[in-house]
Amino acid sequence: MTTLPAAPSALELDRRRYRRRQTGRSVAVAAVSTVAFAVVVWLTIVNTPGWARVQSTFFDPAVAARAWPRVFQGLLTNLTVLVFAALGVLLLSILLATLRTLRGPVFFPLRALAAGYTDLFRGMPLIIVLYLVGFGIPGLGFTAERPPAALLGTVALVLVYSAYVSEVFRAGIEAVHPSQRLAARSLGLSHAQTLRLILLPQAVRKVTPALMNDLVAMQKDVGLISVLGAVDAVRAAQIETAASFNFTPYVLAGLLFVLLALPLIRLTDWYTARIRRREQMGAVV
């Protein structure tokens, strides 16, 4: 009974040709309409009375070239802060989410603490947390010198983003079907083991797209550490702008942030699509 897969019939080949043609047509329609829309937008903007002025103030290549070294140097600061903040958020948020899943009256204070923490830091604007941490902690005088602004900014980011991300983790843990917990406990695993070996691995898979989205959001908010005086890309752009009376450095910094975000955004899309494919297992609807 090991027949080779038969060669497709003429009918099937015709269907494939038709589908290919339809796909080609859809792509062509989409491409043409996109280009047409872009051209209309472009012409509208270029023909406004103030365009020449806006162009020289925001899109001056010479100014951009002059600002480049400093802004790029600043972006490296952003990148460093992002990496450390992401790691800090990961650890703190898993801890918070774990505390909130503890059962029993003994753990009430821990649960309440974790709940209070997420309430507080999800409610408080990031910029205010930045000021409180950035100027309040040095004011306490733990250290002789003021800690670097980038470090203080990282701490503030971790405090705020952990509150959000811990809720994402908690939602993921609760989305794992209760029968999984029952099955694990019935095997004799403790609450902690169940969480670590059974629930968290499944929860992480469920919430990875949401986590990556939060990471992209944090990547932009890293720019806010400039308010503490850290010379990141935004601060560098500000300095260059003040020197040249031209806003092009801000646009340059903005574009660099977009370039930084793009790989992550694409990665998120790819991962989400992969999960969807696996769940649908080949069905066409």
Add this chain to the structure above:
Amino acid sequence: MSDPLLRLTGIRKSFGTAEVLRGIDLDVAEGDVVALIGASGSGKSTLLRVINLLERVDDGQVLLRGEDISDPRVKPDAVRARIGVVFQHFNLFPHLSVLDNVTLASRHVLRRDRAESEARALELLGRIGLAEHARSYPDRLSGGQQQRVAIVRAIATDPDLLLLDEITSALDPELVGDVLALVRDLATAGTTIVMATHEMAFARDVADRVVFLDRGVIAEEGTPDEVFRRPREQRTREFLARFSEPLAGDPLPRQ
């Protein structure tokens, strides 16, 4: 002779390297009840999904009343509206009441108005004794009740053809009877049904024709009498033996 209601010719379907259907030809006449039997993985469910265009065939044709519905020029949604499907796990919508589940397609696909749809739904629910649960949500019902609601949902739009995919496999044994009784009523009333099933006794009672699938091909088909009592193929005999053994065979050995 006019076209059969459903005609499959040379249906092929692979998932990756696994060839699940390897050239299936099958005719189903109006009012026929066809039972698909076969081991897990023999392609029963895939075949049903192919008929309903939930899977795209790799080759071959699906003809519904003579119209080639496997043609990419055909709008699949319009075809699916003419075919009712009942799944193994009911797949009722948990956020909708029983009545809303049943009237959903009637209102949003056939665009009948609410009063008309609900009147028809309540009549059907009444016939299976569940009218009083019309406003309940599916999680208040037993598995058997949910499955009967799912059947009513599938026939509420008066489809040309009803596909049943192992509809009793996820039910407790004592709940199977009511569901099968409902299918028997539909069959007697002349509904055209193609069903994948492991209920051999039921297939023998209700089906006009039994089709035994083995590794993606039709190994044997005929009347229930022919297939169950005088199977021609060795494969069919082996498959059926696995079902009859516990009944005819020895009692369990004593400790």
